[in-house]
Amino acid sequence: xxxxxxxxxxxxxxxxxxxxxxxxxxxxxxxxxxxxxxxxxxxxxxxxxxxxxxxxxxxxxxxxxxxxxxxxxxxxxxxxxxxxxxxxxxxxxxxxxxxx
Numbered sequence: 578x579x580x581x582x583x584x585x586x587x588x589x590x591x592x593x594x595x596x597x598x599x600x601x602x603x604x605x606x607x608x609x610x611x612x613x614x615x616x617x618x619x620x621x622x623x624x625x626x627x628x629x630x631x632x633x634x635x636x637x638x639x640x641x642x643x644x645x646x647x648x649x650x651x652x653x654x655x656x657x658x659x660x661x662x663x664x665x666x667x668x669x670x671x672x673x674x675x676x677x
Contacts, residue, residue, distance in 0.1 A: 591627040591638075592618065600632045607632070608677045609665065615639040616661045620652045637677050647676040 594614075600607055615628035619641050629638040645652055648664050669675070 590622075590624050591629060592625060593629040593631060595631040596633075605675075608637075608675050609669075611637060612639065612644075612665060612675060612677060613661060616644060616648075616652060616656075616665070617658060619644060620656045620661065621654050623653070639677065643676055647673070 602610075611630050615630075616639075618628050619625055619639075625641070627638055627640045629636060641652060647668070650656075650664075
């Protein structure tokens with residue numbers, strides 16, 4: 578895996594996580610993991626505006642604004658990992674489509 582920081586000196590900043598090996602698991606599992614990881618990164622880094630994942634010859638980009646709309650709350654460092662996990666679980670159980 579490699580991490581590429583882009584546009585960090587000014588808004589919007591973005592980080593890209595590139596996975597060189599094939600990621601295994603169901604598409605739902607991969608998307609849930611990416612959603613959780615991006616949410617955690619955006620919550621702790623206030624200047625980060627997007628997180629991209631390059632994997633299995635695909636690329637998914639999750640933007641702060643889109644995720645905050647989906648969660649219906651701001652992603653701030655006041656959210657704990659458990660808060661994020663509970664929000665994802667509640668929204669998925671309620672039938673909301675994943676924002677990927």
